Amino acid sequence: MRDTHLHKHLPSAPGIGYKPQHFADISHDPNPVQWLEIHAENYMGAGGRPLAQLRHLAEIMPISVHGVGLSIGGDGPLDRDHLDRLARLCRWLNPASFSEHLAWSTHEGAFLNDLLPLPYTNATLMRVADHIDQVQETLARPMLLENPSSYLGFAESTWSEPDFLRELARRTGCGMLLDVNNVFVSAVNLDMDARAYIDAFPLDQVGEIHLGGHDEDTDDFGAPLLIDSHGREVADPVWALLDHTLHRTGPRPVLIEWDTDVPDWPILRAEAQRARTALDRLPAAVPA
Amino acid sequence: MSARQDSFRAALFNTGTAPPDGLTDGHGQPAGRRFAVYRNTVASSLITALKTSFPATAKTVGTGAFRQIAGTYMRQHPPTSPMMMYYGDSFPAFLRELPAVAHLRYLPDLAMLEQARREAYHAQDAPPADLAALASLSPDRLATARPGLAPALRLVRSDWPVHGIWAFNMTQAAPKPPHCAQNVLITRPAFDPEMTVIDDAMVAFVQSLAMGRTLQDATDHATAHAPSFDLGTALGPLLAGRAICHINAGDH
Numbered sequence: 001m002r003d004t005h006l007h008k009h010l011p012s013a014p015g016i017g018y019k020p021q022h023f024a025d026i027s028h029d030p031n032p033v034q035w036l037e038i039h040a041e042n043y044m045g046a047g048g049r050p051l052a053q054l055r056h057l058a059e060i061m062p063i064s065v066h067g068v069g070l071s072i073g074g075d076g077p078l079d080r081d082h083l084d085r086l087a088r089l090c091r092w093l094n095p096a097s098f099s100e101h102l103a104w105s106t107h108e109g110a111f112l113n114d115l116l117p118l119p120y121t122n123a124t125l126m127r128v129a130d131h132i133d134q135v136q137e138t139l140a141r142p143m144l145l146e147n148p149s150s151y152l153g154f155a156e157s158t159w160s161e162p163d164f165l166r167e168l169a170r171r172t173g174c175g176m177l178l179d180v181n182n183v184f185v186s187a188v189n190l191d192m193d194a195r196a197y198i199d200a201f202p203l204d205q206v207g208e209i210h211l212g213g214h215d216e217d218t219d220d221f222g223a224p225l226l227i228d229s230h231g232r233e234v235a236d237p238v239w240a241l242l243d244h245t246l247h248r249t250g251p252r253p254v255l256i257e258w259d260t261d262v263p264d265w266p267i268l269r270a271e272a273q274r275a276r277t278a279l280d281r282l283p284a285a286v287p288a
Numbered sequence: 289m290s291a292r293q294d295s296f297r298a299a300l301f302n303t304g305t306a307p308p309d310g311l312t313d314g315h316g317q318p319a320g321r322r323f324a325v326y327r328n329t330v331a332s333s334l335i336t337a338l339k340t341s342f343p344a345t346a347k348t349v350g351t352g353a354f355r356q357i358a359g360t361y362m363r364q365h366p367p368t369s370p371m372m373m374y375y376g377d378s379f380p381a382f383l384r385e386l387p388a389v390a391h392l393r394y395l396p397d398l399a400m401l402e403q404a405r406r407e408a409y410h411a412q413d414a415p416p417a418d419l420a421a422l423a424s425l426s427p428d429r430l431a432t433a434r435p436g437l438a439p440a441l442r443l444v445r446s447d448w449p450v451h452g453i454w455a456f457n458m459t460q461a462a463p464k465p466p467h468c469a470q471n472v473l474i475t476r477p478a479f480d481p482e483m484t485v486i487d488d489a490m491v492a493f494v495q496s497l498a499m500g501r502t503l504q505d506a507t508d509h510a511t512a513h514a515p516s517f518d519l520g521t522a523l524g525p526l527l528a529g530r531a532i533c534h535i536n537a538g539d540h
Contacts, residue, residue, distance in 0.1 A: 045373055075293050112366065
């Protein structure tokens, strides 16, 4: 594709999760959004509007391809056909970044369309590392791995999530996609300290940051239970956690995700502007 | 780990069963209804995917009934790939066998029409053939030419006014559906599927072309259905829909 070789990295600037209803707005004036993220699986059709829109957008700004269906945390082998589809998409688009989740979604041939949790054990560590190796070999590029939002834990886990992710990065050379909202959601749900989680995270590997909105519920015992819904504005404590994170990482690409009850463009743009402000007020001393 | 994902998956789809053992809430208690977050997300995301692909079908049966029908379908037929734009290929056939909607006899065909529209929307791009080349062919060569149809073209045959029912549900100020069978030709002139109601002769004509027959063969086949069949009229919606993407000229 024309010009996309210029976009070898995502800029340390605000991006948004692309929704087709915003195509005209973005084509007309994307400011302050400087890059877009797409869900890979929505662009695996043979042709038509989705691919035509993506072709146009890739000519005006860097694109991040974010997979939501590879099931890297699955106990079975990766779906070879799906991995090949991802490879085809990445060859065609030459995106600035490719990322996927520490989660599973396919089991014995059935795709469950959700990011399901896995226990953190030596056995799962080896399996996930093998899967990441296979992805990076097939796509011929490094990938970023995203931390999940959790609603429950596993009695058999022997690794903390940040340590598990750090070890995966060390073994495979993959980078990290740090979802700050997921950290906040998991911390409330599992009674952890969100800032301690961030401080324990392999921050030097972070190639991208995600922000999204969550819903509030309660569990059987009346304890708060946050749901990672991506259906509203980013919550204030999550913005504060972003500041805490950026002061340690320096400027990074920051994505606003809004996937359900998608708002009009001005509302998304205001969220992106808030991310712009968070990046702009970093002291110059913070390493880039 | 395999047993872990086996039990997790089984519990996701069996709403009556307890969550798997060994799940905790981070406060030293069993996970309880926290597991339901995953159960709800899986169900609602798959039901939403079906509702997005079959909006007229969903509107016809109503929101609550559609959730039940789609919930049953997704438990019996979970997706086999992560491409949600293709999920539900077997939904029309599932509706055909579902006693709960047996009284809505047109419903499976309505779903079939929506399935065909979705296939057309995501089909491979193909630039239309050069019309000047078609017009310049001698009558003999025109008769033996084999037009190639666009990948987005679809035909839906129905014993019900399936186009009328779709339009009544999906477009403003559409008239009530007529009392007649309707066949629908779907083309994709740009990015949005276009629908044309066609008669049996036109169905025979398009089916012949889809099988690689010559224009003469296709015309003969169509004329057998309706002696008044007119080739020029028949080509109209195909050309307007940019549905002829190459012309293998005859050998004369």
